[in-house]
Amino acid sequence: MSTRGTLHGLFRTKPVDVIVAEGGEGELSRSMSLLQLTMFSVGATLGTGIFVVLGEAVPLAGPAVVLAFVVAAVTALFSALSYAELAGTIPVSGSSYSYAYATMGELVAWVCGWCLLLEYAVSVSAVAVGWGQYLNDFFNQTFGFTLPDAISNPPGSGGYVNVPAIVVVMLAMLLLLRGASESARVNTVMVLLKIGVLVFFCAVAFTAFKGGNLKPFAPMGWAGIQAAGSKVFFSYIGFDAASTAGEEARNPKRDLPLAIIGSLVIVTVVYVAVGLAAVGGMRWTEFKEGETEASLSVVLERATNTSWPGAVLSLGAVVAIASVVLSVMYGQTRILFAMSRDGLVPRIFQRVSPRHRVPVANTLIVSGFIALLAAAIPLGKLADATSIGTLFAFGLVNIGVMVLRRTRPDLPRSFRTPLFPVTPLLGVLFCAGLIFTLDGVTQRIFLAWMVVGLVVYFLYSRRHSLLGRNAARTATATTQKGAP
Template identity: 40%
Template sequence: MEKSIWRTKPISAYEADMKKSTLKRVLGKWSLTAIGIGAIIGGGIFVLTGTAAYYHAGPALALSFVVAGIACIFAALCYAEFASMLPVEGSAYAYAYGTVGEVFAWLIGWGLVLEYMMGAMTVAVSWSGYFNKMLKMFGMYIPENLVTDSISYQGEGFAFNLPAFIIVLVVTYVLAKGTKEAASTNNLIVLVKTSVVLFIIIVGAFYINFENLTPFIPEETTIIGSHGTPEVAYGYKGIIMGASAVFFAYIGFDAVSTQAAEAINPKKDIPFAIIASLLICTALYILMSLVLTGMMNFKEFGTIPDGLTAPVAIAFERATGMTWAVILITVSATVGLISVLLVMMLGQSRIFMGMAKDGLLPPIFKEINPNTKTPVKNTIIIGIIVALVASSTPISTLVHMCSFGTLFAFSMVCFAVWRLRYTQPELKRGFRTPALPLIATAGIATNIYLIMNLERSAIYMAMGWLTLGILVYFLYGKRNSVLNNGGYDNLQD
């Protein structure tokens, strides 16, 4: 007789997974923190700041980052408690499986594809844009049909985003080589781009024109939005809309939790890295947005070339006239986006591996290469999919779909950790979320509110993706589930 789709995976099964894991435990708390920072600082801060300031918040963009950061803090505290109890790969998927049931876990795992894989596609296309801009600075040009996706291209002949395709394959190769090598690469890139962010904040502060920051919260008005339709912007509503727009800039801190099986001391280091990376990046974002809107009037971002696609470089160029600094910023953004792509693909492979171990995905996703001690086949499959889609598809709406998947997962984590505190209070917790009822409620409410402020089309597409996920679950996952077939019966708590 088939077991209920609401049954949870026993905690003892997670403990058994940890004991027999063949992944190398090579990541300390600062390497894990660097993974979090590497995922967070990237396309969001280097690209979305100009768009959010111009279309939504004005100089109050800093407050938009505060709102988005607070929403993440609520979820991060809940993630930290879960990670201290269940230090296994799988992130929110694994946490839901141990608390709210298999079908919810599947939906979260399926929803996380919106965050990691589609986020990786978005970053790959963003990297291609920065790479192309960097080449132009040195007098080199790539034909337009080789830096444009086939759908958006309006010229004659075949179009293919070659740089996006190549960078995904390069990152796939690095990840397949081993986690330690990938972490070392990431640490170096994080050091470079964090140094550049600090450079922008410190040097840019001397070029702030306080008239650009006045009024700090512009009056509410109607403007033509990014999709050519009238939108209400600025004022306090603009701050909230800006928070939804820049939320993509925070995506990735939960990637730390997907590395639990490779952490040296996961019960202590994972909570530390989750919270530390988020706090560090939130502080940097607030300072950088203040400097950016102080150096250049927010109304100018949408009226000059590259003002919306490369706002940091343009603001620095106009305010300081330092050509060398603009080149430094552009090169650093190009390099920095690689680490975001690396962490997102790393996180996705570990989530798929966790789902495959539970029988919800084919066994190929859980196979570990005996030499590299990494899921090489899993990584290659993900890399090929991301490379093909990123190189041939416009990604603008997928930014919002990516945010939907993340906010959905955050809400479920807040609910699950709250539920588990009451249903299994005896579990040992290395970290306890303070004032949990308040934090969980605030996290759920904030994340749902931000979802409601995303593009309508993105919400509908994301709901369609979740519906497809339900079909895949009942056609394959439920039938092959280890839990459904009694594989964990001898491990019941």
Template identity: 40%
Template sequence: MLAQLFRTKAIATETHSGLKKCLSAFDLALLGIGGAIGTGIFVLTGLAAATQAGPAVIISFIIAGVASAFAALSYAELSASVGGSGSAYGYSYVAFGEFFAWVIGWILLLEYGVGAAAVANGWAGYFIRTLTNFGLSMPELYTKAPSMGGIINLPAFSIIWVLTLLLISGVKQSAQVNNIMVAIKLSTIAIFLVLAGMNLHSENWHPFMPFGWFDTLDNGKTIGVLAGASLVFFAYFGFDAVSTAADEAKNPQRDLPIGLIASVTFCTIIYILVSGFLTGIVSYTELNTSSPVAFALTKIGYTWASTLVATGVLAGLITVLLVLLYGLTRILYAMSRDGLISPFFSAINPERQTPVRIILLCGFVISIIAGFIPLGELAETVNIGTLASFIMVCVGVIVLRIRQPNLKRPFKNPWNPLIPVLGIITCGALTAFLPAETWHRFFIWIAVGVVIYFAYSMHHSKLKS
């Protein structure tokens, strides 16, 4: 059965999908950077420092970065040997079988879908604030969801459709826009580092670890460096999208591992630098704001910083949103191609060489969620979904090394099975520091997915036909 499953998936992977193979290793690395550097760098650094870790948020980012690095090495091995556009879904299909693949695919839909809607809401907030800085404004009825007293969050709704149309136009055009936006936000970060580097005060790093390693307050809130690591892990989940681009990479066996490892390494370094400089120019106790980077620069006398940071944030969140939407469409495309959702959606437009139907479906659903539903803490569920997919990929490396020892592996993890085992341990440990409510939502989502599998997917699977 396993051999049949592997052959089925291998044929699907090797068969020309109709998607355009045009992405280089550089494009893939910037795709990962575009997905990973956004909300985390401009918001979570301050929030985690002020409420959970203090200046030791640097250690939180290192812990999250190390866990992500172990996962990235596992992703790199499977992306080079198994391939396919389904990311952890496709790898789980080969390693564990169809049911577990469906579960992890269902989790990825939550991760990418809720993540995209949450980022769209965040982008809308910064967009409205930037308009205000220029003396412009929008009626509140068109900036809030109905449950918050408005009609629609029009900016959030609109940005989803702008990027949906961009994805329909072609993956190369989308990658070019992503590359430009990444350059803008990295320039913003570079300016911040230069300005902050001239105004560091070492006393702001004392006490370095005011909340300790981990503690639980009476209200159930977790604090400490480890709790901070589970929070800032949200900053890393974008690199997973690199593995969804396998069918559109020029040389996936070589370029995917390069793109994955390069993006995680670069992002970890940037996060460590920004969090260290941010807590070095102002006290961590003052950073619990919606825009801590802009606040810190204003605090040290750079009043024009608000516009600078707003530009970086808007560009940064657009790239995150673009990468999330891209990854979501490619995962659904892979699931549709396998028959687990309607094959109607896996049709490729011959002119644009993109899965237009699935892109339109994603644009419609995510725009409705972003425009009409305030997400609130639901976005925290993204973290547990990401950690679960990372764990499954690490387990998949070990399983395939045992079950398919002769599988061609252009990239192999060093010190196997140490790397994937460390990935399982570190990612698994981070899930333990997530709030209980996050776990409840996660299990409800999985239960819904299991019902759908047995009601539809199992009976329409191409593996069964």
């Protein structure tokens, strides 16, 4: 095969009509409503971030941390609008992986999918580890005891195995195996509960609100707001979760764009309200960088002079993290389902239970892998690499919108990104800018992951690609037909 032919094969796109037709074959059950889709995205986004990141961001921006949340939301909005357009145009389970396959070709799609595997698997493992810590906080504040370190921390962090992390992953797995609609209903309840806990925080914190605590409003100036904005941006990652449910939404072309944009609006309102209540209830100089996880609890204790509101907040964190684990594991299995259907990963990830209409083996393998990571490995810097993987995928989605507008202007679009092409261009620039602000260790981990991914692609995925095999059959048939 010539070099030109090889390059053409690497960047061969999968026709949008074929992708949409495969997604409409009904292997998965179309049972999810607009509310459930929105709650999946809110569930994946509204997790440990607000409980931890506020304590890290306030010392950088002061009371202007409220504006930092808005800046981060606008940054996320550029990518959210691109996701909304592509989700409404290509409503399938693969999310940004499928969008890249339709617009930039197989190799780029594989890289995008490989990034998502890093983002989903490692991030949910890290979140599961945090679940045990918040569960201990809740037990301590409510019942006065904590789980022994030996069974609540991984090796290297003072323990032998992180049992709570295994428990939360297994609970999510059991829900996912029961079916998408059952998982969505439980997730909706958990999301509403954790929003309720944060509303409770705001109500209590506003009783101690003092206007003087907001002065000076921006002690570090615009530079401080930008620094805090970069810090809190990662609290918005997850708004794209609804796009992985493209084949299980009842009315995907209408509901997916609404769920993606709606979840971003809901999360932004909650973040701004919590941020304003926190800096109004406690002077910003009293937020300590080393006590990030306790910041919100300290605000409540100052407001009430009692410890019970902190127990309620810990309960909210436990529910919040469980919801993130469920939502992200769901997204992981659906992306692998789409990649398996294309032949890029083994076919076992595509097999669907005829009874529950869910990919059972896929769910079991993903759950086992995540539980093993969370139980036995201190993730450390590896967890930070999920941010690069996410931003890289976001950037590809923004590029994909521009490519598809040029190559397939005739496609029916239920949502169009406004101010095109300015909006997706800004999305690409903001994603690139945030990638380069991350530390060198994180960037090197990401590059190493990409090298491993390329090795896997050329040794396995390229040879098993259904698109490649079909193209080879067509070329052979054409050659034979033209032979004398």
